[in-house]
Amino acid sequence: MHKLSGISTKLQQDIKLAATKQNQHKRTRSDHATELTEDYVEAISEIIADAGVCRAVDLAQKFQVSHVTVNRTVGRLQRDGYVTTEPYAPIELTSVGTRLAKASQERHQLVLEFLLALGVSNATAITDSEGIEHHVSPETLRVMQKFIDSQK
Amino acid sequence: MHKLSGISTKLQQDIKLAATKQNQHKRTRSDHATELTEDYVEAISEIIADAGVCRAVDLAQKFQVSHVTVNRTVGRLQRDGYVTTEPYAPIELTSVGTRLAKASQERHQLVLEFLLALGVSNATAITDSEGIEHHVSPETLRVMQKFIDSQK
DNA sequence: ACAAAAATGTAGCACAGGCTAATATTGGCG
């Protein structure tokens, strides 16, 4: 290999193995849809908690996209069973959507707290946790939680 | 707010502010193209280092997509100035592509080492670093580096 | 109550990133 200076031989074998199995990128790849779904249900849940109801404009503003884009995305969420909507009515979460939102929020907050505990600034921690949250496995989450606890 | 139990008032204000500025999701959103670009140049660089040349089939195998998809993606990379290709010839990186590949590899390795130093298992660290690497800001990278150093 | 403003919906466009099927090129080997 190359450039893997500080890394053990065992790990290099693992990396080779992962590359051979080709199961790492597969996951990274097609999970963009899932990310968007999680972002949306998380946002919907927060907006409902804050404002009572969630309208498409709220999401459009939050994600900085047009309301048309929101509309179609929400349509997909409905198709996939995460939300319910009727024309000109607010968006509501299904029980499935609510569960997903809760899980996402908890994960998001854990990553945020972890970055803060690590010593990252507020602004950066907020930004980075947004991007990172979708890519952290349960195992890593547990390790992060342990780290947070150890810092208290 | 809600559910932000363990978090300071100041931070909650920052979160509100970030939400108001709406500058957090904007970034997360349209960076998928960048992610793919980084994954590709990184892979191309590695394959060239390992095998001497990089062919479309190698990338197809690595990313588990069809060679047709690789072809079109590489076309975009060429359009954007990261690689050069001629029909039926191997793929090569431009100087810009090489620089991006190097930077991505370094970041990737740093995140990987960080996760390992944190106590995550090899397999999980390999997988998670793939997903996380694209979402870590320079500040967080520096903090991660510091953590790695402190563990030695 | 009614006009203006806000919110939604619809039509139609673009591009990225995935695919299969069919075609073409290259390289190697008998």
Next chain:
DNA sequence: CGCCAATATTAGCCTGTGCTACATTTTTGT
């Protein structure tokens, strides 16, 4: 040399995620 296997290209399809422009519906304020 000629043919086969590997590789690359092309055509044509799909979905997701973005947009503008325009039409419609609801809400709101006087």
